[in-house]
Amino acid sequence: MALQSLDIERRSATTTPSPSVREPMKVAKLIDISKCIGCKACQAACMEWNDVRDSIGICEGVYDNPMDLSADSWTVMRFSEVEPEPGKLEWLIRKDGCMHCADPGCLKACPSPGAIVQYANGIVDFHEGNCIGCGYCITGCPFNVPRLSKKDNKAYKCTLCSDRVAVGMEPACIKSCPTGALLFGSKDDMTRHAEKRITDLKARGFENAGLYDPKGVGGTHVMYVLQHADKPQLYHGLPKDPQISPLVSLWKGMAKPIMGIGLGLVALAGFFHYVTAGPNEANETEEDEKEEQ
Amino acid sequence: MSNRSKLVPRYSASERANHWFVGITFILLALSGLALFHPAFFFLTNLFGGGPWTRILHPFIGVVMFVSFLAMAARLWGHNRITEADRQWRRHLGDILRNRAGHLPEIGKYNIGQKYLFWTLVLAILLLFLSGIVIWQPYFAPSFGIGLVRIAVVVHAFAAFVAIAAILVHIYATIWTTDSVRAMTRGTVTEAWARHHHPGWYKEVSKEAKQA
Numbered sequence A: 001m002a003l004q005s006l007d008i009e010r011r012s013a014t015t016t017p018s019p020s021v022r023e024p025m026k027v028a029k030l031i032d033i034s035k036c037i038g039c040k041a042c043q044a045a046c047m048e049w050n051d052v053r054d055s056i057g058i059c060e061g062v063y064d065n066p067m068d069l070s071a072d073s074w075t076v077m078r079f080s081e082v083e084p085e086p087g088k089l090e091w092l093i094r095k096d097g098c099m100h101c102a103d104p105g106c107l108k109a110c111p112s113p114g115a116i117v118q119y120a121n122g123i124v125d126f127h128e129g130n131c132i133g134c135g136y137c138i139t140g141c142p143f144n145v146p147r148l149s150k151k152d153n154k155a156y157k158c159t160l161c162s163d164r165v166a167v168g169m170e171p172a173c174i175k176s177c178p179t180g181a182l183l184f185g186s187k188d189d190m191t192r193h194a195e196k197r198i199t200d201l202k203a204r205g206f207e208n209a210g211l212y213d214p215k216g217v218g219g220t221h222v223m224y225v226l227q228h229a230d231k232p233q234l235y236h237g238l239p240k241d242p243q244i245s246p247l248v249s250l251w252k253g254m255a256k257p258i259m260g261i262g263l264g265l266v267a268l269a270g271f272f273h274y275v276t277a278g279p280n281e282a283n284e285t286e287e288d289e290k291e292e293q
Numbered sequence B: 001m002s003n004r005s006k007l008v009p010r011y012s013a014s015e016r017a018n019h020w021f022v023g024i025t026f027i028l029l030a031l032s033g034l035a036l037f038h039p040a041f042f043f044l045t046n047l048f049g050g051g052p053w054t055r056i057l058h059p060f061i062g063v064v065m066f067v068s069f070l071a072m073a074a075r076l077w078g079h080n081r082i083t084e085a086d087r088q089w090r091r092h093l094g095d096i097l098r099n100r101a102g103h104l105p106e107i108g109k110y111n112i113g114q115k116y117l118f119w120t121l122v123l124a125i126l127l128l129f130l131s132g133i134v135i136w137q138p139y140f141a142p143s144f145g146i147g148l149v150r151i152a153v154v155v156h157a158f159a160a161f162v163a164i165a166a167i168l169v170h171i172y173a174t175i176w177t178t179d180s181v182r183a184m185t186r187g188t189v190t191e192a193w194a195r196h197h198h199p200g201w202y203k204e205v206s207k208e209a210k211q212a
């Protein structure tokens, strides 16, 4: 939930334009994985600012804790021990959470008007007051991010601190990062900054370093600098070419008008058949004649 | 003299109750489902106490409808096998729809249109039930993989479209065919109706009546 109201790019399940007289710049969060030390300060800051507390779980024997995103954990650090080349162990740590897609699958799938909004600055936000708890956003998301709360059956995820951004502050996670692995600013600035980082990484032997801003979802407002941009799957299964599933596009695209109009036509066909051909009556005299023959 | 006021029993009280129970729950399902299918229909959530209640109630009504539909389908199953006479009757469909049919093959309790409707609904409602379970939050959906859930939402929407379209045709057919509604409201049809629309069935029941 956030404060803006005049700069809405899209609302879920809405077929008319949203209030959009304000045109703020596009924002982005840049996560430089090469600088992340996995301290989870951002995880703690997220809980604190948003005032959500996951239940205290158990140690599974790995650094990941909690083990997954939840309605109370909107960002979690994913730790992967990988060998991109044989014998060369690397510990990759990815801050997972909503990617704030320019073409958001959750918003496309959501059946409840205004339960999901996309602000003109690019932030995709859930308005839980309008959420009906159907979980369609989960079905639509290419990154497996939204979670239904066990407490209230509403869907939750990272808001990119839309409430803070609306008043000119940076998201809470950015503020807490001790190494500068997290940055926030205009999408253009973040892309330019990433380019410098990538040049640096390439000079240090990471020849496949690159920016993760996947075009399949129109680009994202959360971007990663990856040491191995050719193999994003190394980073706890970050999808290589994420897209809204064609099944979801079919369901929320063609199917809606075709089926809606189809049902209308069936009903109209009946009406016009009746007024042109008339009823199908059992003609009693005709039947009687038949009997007499 | 003809006995045109004589009535032929067609459906027992329990068959009628079963039919209308399925009918009412089906309409509730169509309205609550369409509410979530397209924003143009979202206002229908008001009939069910708002968005969350619509979402909560729909699958429970679905299970109730499915169970009562199974009972009805079991009763109708044997009457809906498609015969050679049905196939011949189908060749006259154009004339029948224009109310111009002359001599038609003798149709039993149901004509081929009714039989197709029956099998369409059996298939569509089975698919609706199976896919409905897969997308049912918060109880079942989390235990299925995302790939299967995505298939299920498409199957559910498509099967719902087919089922609703089939029911619209069914409703229209009873309006078009004068005097049909009383079969399901009173349980009886007029002799003329039975002889005209289902001569094979009429012969059968009148033979039975004579023997009795």
Ligand code: HEM
Binding pocket: A111, A134, A251, B026, B029, B030, B032, B033, B034, B036, B037, B038, B054, B055, B056, B057, B058, B059, B060, B061, B062, B063, B065, B066, B125, B128, B129, B130, B131, B132, B133, B135, B136, B137, B153, B156, B157, B160, B163, B164
């Ligand atoms: C047979 C048992 C059924 C079950 C278990 C079931 C279950 C569900 C579930 C779980 C949903 C998702 C929304 C929600 O959670 O309420 C849904 C949506 C829907 N259902 Fe059903 N349903 C059933 C039968 C039907 C029938 C008979 C119809 C049509 C007459 C129907 C039409 C729809 C439609 C149109 C939607 C919205 C689909 C969309 O958003 O594309 N359902 N159903």
Ligand code: SF4
Binding pocket: A012, A106, A109, A110, A111, A112, A115, A116, A126, A130, A131, A132, A133, A134, A135, A136, A137, A138, A146, A154, A155
């Ligand atoms: S669960 Fe997700 S898709 Fe469903 S109404 Fe809530 S936000 Fe929209």
